[in-house]
Amino acid sequence: MIAYDPSAGGMDIVELRTPTAIVRHGEGRLVVLRPGADSETETDGERVLDVAVTDLLEVRLSRRADDAVVIEIYLRYPTPVLVGVPADRTPLPVLIAEHDVPAAAGIVSRINDQILAAQRIDIAAPELKAPPTEWTDSGPVRADVERAVRRMSAAGRGESTVADLAGYLTGDEYVLETASVVAHPPVGDDDPCLLTVTTARLLLVSLGAGEAYAHELPIPVIMRARATEETVSVVEDIRVRNRRPLVEIHDGNTAMCFTALDRADSERLACAINFAVRLVAVNGAAGPADPSVAHLYSEWELLVERHSLGMVDDTQFQRYGRGILRSLPGI
Structure with a gap:
């Protein structure tokens, strides 16, 4: 049978009792007991296994060659357990009855879910909760947008677009950086744009006098970005020293290139894009299991x-x- 203890606090304690063993999971630990004479209390049974869930590699529900069903418990490290007997990677088998298979499948799934949750990676990041939008006579204003705009080398053209930037954002994204750039093919036609990096998207809004356009690219499809410079050009055997700073963005298929007003802007944009990529790809992901x-x-x-x-x-x-x-x- 399977029993729940609502008084355990935090995660409920789940218990599976079979004629040969008691499997108890809760509060971050897995305990296996060999039932005593009464099979009712923990003190009546011999403690076969008592480990933290973080010390488990995996728990499986398997059927042996003799058609018996067992719960196989794999330890992460082959270290001595309890009485000093090394595991040597051999799983601890818990024999269960056929009618206990559904309950056993539930507890196995629950344990594996907690094993996976314990491997989740939380990367260090500042508070990136989007600030509330404030409405003024000149339009919407957000604190993260104001900070990013102040870091721009120069507003250049399109001051009205910069002022309207807060209106393009959702309540779930935080603005990391923004800057005036020149978008080169295939993204733009060498025309001025406002490039904005948020925790969710890459926003590109045209600033030129021609036909207005806006593009967005989700951060998860971006692989990397880098701040670089134009290739060295030679005019009448003289190397041109004043090379313009570039931002290159790769999505695994296309290389998008933008010219920034100065090196500070290109480095800020590239750094923000790479940070957003790592934040989306790594934060909360499962790390390699030992x-x-x-x-x-x-x-x-x-x-x-x-x-x-x-x-x-x-x-x-x-x-x-x-x-x-x-x-x-x-x-």
């Missing part, structure tokens, strides 16, 4: 050496080797 493939290969080499020296018999070699193999990602 052990790495290289680490597992080292364990395998050690196991082979111990087997060749007679320190591990054939049965142990097969069992430990299977545990290393099944600990590989995706196996």
